[in-house]
Amino acid sequence: MSSSRPGLRLTACLLNISEARRKYIVENVAKAALLEKNGQKHHEVSVLNIFSDQDYNRSVITIAASVEELGNSILAACVEAFRSIDMEVQEGIHPCLGAVDLIPIYPLSGVRVEECGAVARSLAENLVERVPGCSVFLFGEADLPEKRSLVQRRKQLGWFTRRDFSALEPDLGVAPARRCGLTGIGASPYVMNCNVTIDSQDLALGQEIASAIRGSNVNGLKGVQTMAFPHEGKIEIACNVESFEEQEVKESSEDSRYMAYSVLGDHFYYTSPHYIEAQVKKLASDQGIGTIGRALIGFTPQECKDCAEHAIKEHIGEFWKIRGGVFM
Template identity: 40%
Template sequence: MEGAVVARCGRKRTRNRKARKCKSFALRHCRPVRDMAAVGQRLVACMLNISEARGRDVVAQVAHAAIACRGGQWREGTTVLNVFSDEEYNRSVITIVARIDVIALALALTSRVDGTSAFFFGSADVPRNRGLAQRRREMGWFKKVVDMSTIHPDVGPSPQRRYGLTGVGASPYVMNCNVTIDTQDLAVGRKVAAALRESGEAGLPGIQVLALPHEGAVEIACNVKSIPCSSSWAGTVPWPAFSISGRAYHHVPARLITARVAQLAGTHGVAVRGTALVGFTPRECRVLAEWALTLGIGEFWTKQHQLYM
């Protein structure tokens, strides 16, 4: 599968969850179109996170602006596949897919919006290709008090607190998989998260984890990175896989994440409530994006239930 690339632009990682809806009908009936092969190779998905969920009109306006030209018309080659809002966290995740050059995107952003500045990561960080976490550390992203004068963006003026600093880049698809465990004890959740993340004692490759209180329980919120295929990790059951420019990638499946969380939480006498994905798997994202772009649907998220549910 070509074109499973994710771009991330924003100030914070997602803390949202989504009760995952069945997409089996869509994946059976919305097949990739053959003459879309060239399009698929250039598709970029952006999971845009915004600190708003309770004002639904505001969220809808942001989603529309993501695919609109200055005059308000639909920008050809773009679509919003999904909008998920979590009112408890007051955050929304907007899944945007487009044919775009991420470096050109950063240049356009800083030239059109006064005061904005950006740094590059992933494939946009030429030639070093540094990851988002590394770039954030270099920028002082995780410090409680940041000295803005020490930050040197790749594009735009010296950053100002009013406008912040935007990370722009592209990497193999990152999926969000959240497992809820039946406890309010955040300490237990943190122990599970520490063991689950890639560097942990029971860690899974490509997994970044936080434990967060949510709706009277604890959510094990995972970023699931796609990594180069390696037989040393996948075991006897193949993991979901795709390719970008001829290079093969795969990712830990949600079932394995759920099983590992259940095992780790079980040692503390805690059960799993359920698992949810925010947005799509790489395959779902690509198939639905190609279908939406073939049909010329910009606001796919407003029509998806009419089309395939």
């Protein structure tokens, strides 16, 4: 019989670490998230998913937990990651600044994004105190009072191109140590990762398609941030799909662009991964190119909530293993 308490207030973190080629390190980081200081397993924490990409040399570990447990769980995972990953020798085609590159925290149920921001700020303070050489920049609800977005902060820091840490100015911690690099910590409504591969090796074409669907483009897709990368001999259009609140958006059978979900009565929308794939396919087709497929890295917001509730209710800490290991 489950002993999970009623009314569990759930959050998720899609922990991005700069390692994928050494599977044992990635799994050690995931397992560290499940243990309390005394070595006992957290009852209200589950690792739902591990996605690792060899070319990117980057892994995304989806950790779900009660809001009370999430900060300690992420802290333990980060300590293990910093112990095992050295940015001085790290190689991969995906931009990154830190051994632990990104710690975004999202509300799933019973929690507002502002509370996730408080968890993120507390975690940032604990992390720079716990790990010598660790330094942090804040974004979203953790970045008070400005609440600058992750995209804004990355542009300011040169995340897309920089690998020299010496001139970076963190929000917390000392100047970044070369081994640790710089870590982004923040909170926002849920952000998905959705990638579409085009059947081409033409990076310029991929960048053109990425630019066309980017949300900042006048004709782009709302809430979609994009980059194009060489990947497994083809070009991958990598998309961060942000949730947004929009009064004008209405669900209807005629409009398949947006999906909806709610947290504590707040209604959010996001551009459908199917619609993103269709738009990339159309733009590629206009250039005589096909697409190979779409990869949703992890879960939609509703899927993440459902899996988290099940995993924690049933005390399944290593939930990713029942889904066949590393999966999308």
